[in-house]
Amino acid sequence: MLRATIKSLLGHKLRLLLTTLAVTLGVSFVVGSFVFTDTLGAVFENLFSQTTSTADVIVRPAGDFDTFGPQARPVGIPPEVIDEIQTVDGVEQVEGSVFGVVQILGADGTLLGTGPPIIATSWTETGLFTIDEGRPPEADLEIVLNRALVEQQGFTIGGPVTVIAAGFPETFTLVGTATLGNLGSMNGVGFAIFETTTAQRVLGIGDRFDTIQVAAAQGVAPEQLVERIQPLLPEGFEAQSAQTVAEEQANQVKEGLGFFNTFLLVFAGVALFVGTFIIQNTFRILIAQRTRELGLLRALGATSRQVTLMMLGEAVAVGLVASVLGLAGGIGLAYLVRLAFEAFGGQIPDEPLLILGRTVAAAFAIGVTVTVAAALLPARRAARIPPMAALREEEGRMIGQTRRSRIIIGSILTLIGVVALLLGLNDLVPEAVTVVGVGAGIMFVGIAALAPTFARPVASVLGRPVALITATSGELARRNAMRTPRRTATTASALMIGLALVSLVAILAASLQATVNDLIEETFTADLELDSLSLQGTGFDPSITDEVAALPVVGELTRIRTATAEIDDDAVTVAGIEPDRYASFINLEVSEGSIEALDGDGIALESDYAQRHGFSVGDPIEIIFPDKTVTLTVRAIFTDNRTGGRILIPMSVFDSAVPQQLDVRVLLRFAPDVDPATGRSAIEAVVADYPNVALRDEADLRAEATSQINTLLSLIFALLALAVIIALLGITNTLSLSVIERTREIGLLRAVGMTRRQVRDMIRSEAMIIALFGAALGIVVGVFFGWATVQAISADTEIHLAIPVGYLVAGAAAAGIAGVLAAVIPARRAGRLNVLEAINYE
Amino acid sequence: MDAASIREGVKIYGTGETEVRALDGITASFEAARFTAIMGPSGSGKSTLLHCLAGLDTLTSGQVSIGDVDLGSLTDNELTRLRRDRVGFIFQAYNLVPTLNAMENITLPMAIAGRSPDQAWLDTIIDTVGIRHRLRHRPAELSGGEQQRVAAARALASKPDIIFADEPSGNLDSVSGAELLGFLRRAVEDLGQTIVMVTHDPAAAGYADRVLFLRDGTTVGEMTEPTAERILDRLREL
Numbered sequence A: 001m002l003r004a005t006i007k008s009l010l011g012h013k014l015r016l017l018l019t020t021l022a023v024t025l026g027v028s029f030v031v032g033s034f035v036f037t038d039t040l041g042a043v044f045e046n047l048f049s050q051t052t053s054t055a056d057v058i059v060r061p062a063g064d065f066d067t068f069g070p071q072a073r074p075v076g077i078p079p080e081v082i083d084e085i086q087t088v089d090g091v092e093q094v095e096g097s098v099f100g101v102v103q104i105l106g107a108d109g110t111l112l113g114t115g116p117p118i119i120a121t122s123w124t125e126t127g128l129f130t131i132d133e134g135r136p137p138e139a140d141l142e143i144v145l146n147r148a149l150v151e152q153q154g155f156t157i158g159g160p161v162t163v164i165a166a167g168f169p170e171t172f173t174l175v176g177t178a179t180l181g182n183l184g185s186m187n188g189v190g191f192a193i194f195e196t197t198t199a200q201r202v203l204g205i206g207d208r209f210d211t212i213q214v215a216a217a218q219g220v221a222p223e224q225l226v227e228r229i230q231p232l233l234p235e236g237f238e239a240q241s242a243q244t245v246a247e248e249q250a251n252q253v254k255e256g257l258g259f260f261n262t263f264l265l266v267f268a269g270v271a272l273f274v275g276t277f278i279i280q281n282t283f284r285i286l287i288a289q290r291t292r293e294l295g296l297l298r299a300l301g302a303t304s305r306q307v308t309l310m311m312l313g314e315a316v317a318v319g320l321v322a323s324v325l326g327l328a329g330g331i332g333l334a335y336l337v338r339l340a341f342e343a344f345g346g347q348i349p350d351e352p353l354l355i356l357g358r359t360v361a362a363a364f365a366i367g368v369t370v371t372v373a374a375a376l377l378p379a380r381r382a383a384r385i386p387p388m389a390a391l392r393e394e395e396g397r398m399i400g401q402t403r404r405s406r407i408i409i410g411s412i413l414t415l416i417g418v419v420a421l422l423l424g425l426n427d428l429v430p431e432a433v434t435v436v437g438v439g440a441g442i443m444f445v446g447i448a449a450l451a452p453t454f455a456r457p458v459a460s461v462l463g464r465p466v467a468l469i470t471a472t473s474g475e476l477a478r479r480n481a482m483r484t485p486r487r488t489a490t491t492a493s494a495l496m497i498g499l500a501l502v503s504l505v506a507i508l509a510a511s512l513q514a515t516v517n518d519l520i521e522e523t524f525t526a527d528l529e530l531d532s533l534s535l536q537g538t539g540f541d542p543s544i545t546d547e548v549a550a551l552p553v554v555g556e557l558t559r560i561r562t563a564t565a566e567i568d569d570d571a572v573t574v575a576g577i578e579p580d581r582y583a584s585f586i587n588l589e590v591s592e593g594s595i596e597a598l599d600g601d602g603i604a605l606e607s608d609y610a611q612r613h614g615f616s617v618g619d620p621i622e623i624i625f626p627d628k629t630v631t632l633t634v635r636a637i638f639t640d641n642r643t644g645g646r647i648l649i650p651m652s653v654f655d656s657a658v659p660q661q662l663d664v665r666v667l668l669r670f671a672p673d674v675d676p677a678t679g680r681s682a683i684e685a686v687v688a689d690y691p692n693v694a695l696r697d698e699a700d701l702r703a704e705a706t707s708q709i710n711t712l713l714s715l716i717f718a719l720l721a722l723a724v725i726i727a728l729l730g731i732t733n734t735l736s737l738s739v740i741e742r743t744r745e746i747g748l749l750r751a752v753g754m755t756r757r758q759v760r761d762m763i764r765s766e767a768m769i770i771a772l773f774g775a776a777l778g779i780v781v782g783v784f785f786g787w788a789t790v791q792a793i794s795a796d797t798e799i800h801l802a803i804p805v806g807y808l809v810a811g812a813a814a815a816g817i818a819g820v821l822a823a824v825i826p827a828r829r830a831g832r833l834n835v836l837e838a839i840n841y842e
Numbered sequence B: 001m002d003a004a005s006i007r008e009g010v011k012i013y014g015t016g017e018t019e020v021r022a023l024d025g026i027t028a029s030f031e032a033a034r035f036t037a038i039m040g041p042s043g044s045g046k047s048t049l050l051h052c053l054a055g056l057d058t059l060t061s062g063q064v065s066i067g068d069v070d071l072g073s074l075t076d077n078e079l080t081r082l083r084r085d086r087v088g089f090i091f092q093a094y095n096l097v098p099t100l101n102a103m104e105n106i107t108l109p110m111a112i113a114g115r116s117p118d119q120a121w122l123d124t125i126i127d128t129v130g131i132r133h134r135l136r137h138r139p140a141e142l143s144g145g146e147q148q149r150v151a152a153a154r155a156l157a158s159k160p161d162i163i164f165a166d167e168p169s170g171n172l173d174s175v176s177g178a179e180l181l182g183f184l185r186r187a188v189e190d191l192g193q194t195i196v197m198v199t200h201d202p203a204a205a206g207y208a209d210r211v212l213f214l215r216d217g218t219t220v221g222e223m224t225e226p227t228a229e230r231i232l233d234r235l236r237e238l
């Protein structure tokens, strides 16, 4: 039996390869994800163990703070703490560091640090960096940058570098370059290092520090020091051994990578899911074509069990081949991702790709399991072939019947899927995300089970326009698609999955876009806004706003400033506003109290936030700023948090509490009778000197939102493309097998005068019909997914459903064309058939 | 002028040890509006001759013409078009496209060419072969005899210059076979069709105007106004 299996496999190498490819791609994606994230993880682990080795104990704010994030600075550590630690027994050296982000002007005048951040820090002996060239910064207006940034921008040591410090462009002198461990730069992230006082000034932290590094004297264990230092610290700070901190940071990165990995694995899962459809279909067709051969085996005495085992044996072999190829493909993929990463400005140290045993095991487990699982049903069917089949003239037509059980099972599965999906989306069950995923999967299986029952009429309808284009070839293609509804339906179902997900994403994006557009239109009542280009909320110098305000074209104007503070042990962003003017620009939809009442000691809270923390109008709130703690009274609750911050305080309080006063946003209207274009160009003339200030009107905001959404969209589309490609391989596979099956028929058509081209047209048209069928199914399901998701999101944040009809139609058309491309190989084979051999083909 | 002719046709399959000369310098011609039967022992090259005449296969050397067209000078596409427009076929079996019904199979060559059929002519043919009541049926729903009659109707429908048939009655019982042959005979007599038919069956060959005898890839004689008995006698000599 084994010999028969192997012979049958080797006899059809191309068929084997095509079948394998569907699993191979999925396995490659899994392996690629693992290898890439494992390698990155190892790189970071190395990095953190190298970079913290000089300090033994780290003092830092207690709690969950991401050191480099925008919320990095709750309240700094007062400088006295350093002096106190200095006196502790066993302390060798104490240094304070500050961290934040800056922007610098690139060699060509563009602002750097608006995308990937440039992390600013103070130079310390015990810090993370090593000087690569030149020397550390020693005086004000000296800067050290990471080597990659210097090389990329062509800065020279001793030359000038413009830094947006404290909201204003300032010229610094580059005195050296630095490296962080063996890491050049991570995806464009840069480092700017200043002398401590300068760093504090640039980052507006006063005389405080973000962390303190302590070096232990000879023979003193870090844990001992931690115990001695902890009692000296003010509330809200903790001492930790450097090793613990390094481990924590590594874990944080690993967690981040874990998310990334999961994200990639989800797409791999989708790809494999699509792959099972292809494999199942392929096996089913192969068995149908071999009915006579299998019947003969049965007639010669093979038991039905042996036939099942033989089919499963083939599946295991296909799975093994797919796993090996997938493993190789995945390693190649990881390598490519790494190249792409570097092409986009990232630098990953030249460490070899890390291929863990777990990755190899996963490749084989997934490859074999998926293939065998997919082959299970067809194999059982093969076992039911009676010995009599060997004698029948007609090849086994086991396809095509639309049994009632199929409809029942399909409907039940679809229903279960829909219910699970809705429950999960609306958070009515535990593990909601998993339930949604599984629900969607079940729904796909259900629809795929139902699809053969309506494949005939649908193919008939979809085939009509195709037949209009390709005439008789198209008509024959239409008949062929209808003739094997099961085959057509399963092949189309594989494509359905990819298209449903693509449609879902397109609908979500369109809905988001429409919602954002409406929001901008509704809330943006200014003519223009000045925006600091920093993602981290570092603003620009108020004198720039003064300069703009002084222009005759400018009428009303209001400023918004932001700072990080602590409320209820949480780091929050607090916005300083000019209450009266703010209200004239932004409709906050105040539900309780009033914004005007803010003046003096009031605070306004967004309703969700207030609810979550149990604040209501009249309550006192303590806000801890780096330099000062203030207590304010809740004076207003508003529902609209979509434009400004969630926590608003009057500018007078803000300015008294925050040492560095920078405008983050400025809203303005033109003076009466000023032409918008004239007004804008007058303001542009002023702002041109300040690269850290951007000018935006409503259209700009909208365009920006669009481009952000589109960026996200293209990433997801690129990943979903994998699922679509596998489905297209399915079309290639199905049609290749169909061409073999219909060899004699094609020969006949050629004999009675069909040209090679017409034969190719026929196969391509059939592919197009299958693809259009898949696309139609996918879009219908995708619209349902989109509706359900938007509905679920709307329960929290109102967004309205927008269906991008043009986009979806274009998607269907693209699928049709892609289907034609998928048919290139089988069409060519069909066109090349020798007429006589085809006619005499057995 | 002859409807088709072959001059010094040689067809060699394989090379060296396995070389087979399926046609060995054969010369023959087929007059228009005549029914010619080709007979000979198995392996004598009958099918090969038919295929080469019909433009389904090419000669190793020699010349084949349909009407005044030299097939050797045609490209693959031109050959295909020639088959579509000027040649009709009836094979021994599997003549029909399973997804098309009888009527669609009959008009297939015209559909492929993008021409609309001559309705009056179609009616004549359909009535002649007697399958009007089966026109909407798929091949799977037709008997073997009906299938062959549909195939014959298809061969005639596009008014080809010549029809080639390779053992068209080979798979049929004697009654169905006789019906089909009678129909082919009428097509020649009433409609002026030219038919070349390969057959093993002396009775079938008896329907022809002329019988051409083949052996070892070349003609070894012919007989006009044949009858089954005379053919049997002749075959015994061969």
Ligand SMILES: Nc1ncnc2c1ncn2[C@@H]1O[C@H](COP(=O)(O)OP(=O)(O)OP(=O)(O)O)[C@@H](O)[C@H]1O
Pocket (backbone or CB within 6 Å): B013, B014, B020, B021, B022, B040, B041, B042, B043, B044, B045, B046, B047, B048, B049
């Ligand atoms: N494709 C081919 N390759 C090799 N040899 C071939 C091929 N086709 C035919 N032959 C050989 O050519 C010779 C003539 O074959 P052909 O099919 O023309 O015979 P035939 O007279 O039609 O026989 P039958 O009465 O059995 O149908 C035979 O010896 C056959 O084996």
Ligand SMILES: [Mg+2]
Pocket (backbone or CB within 6 Å): B046, B047, B048
């Ligand atoms: Mg023959």
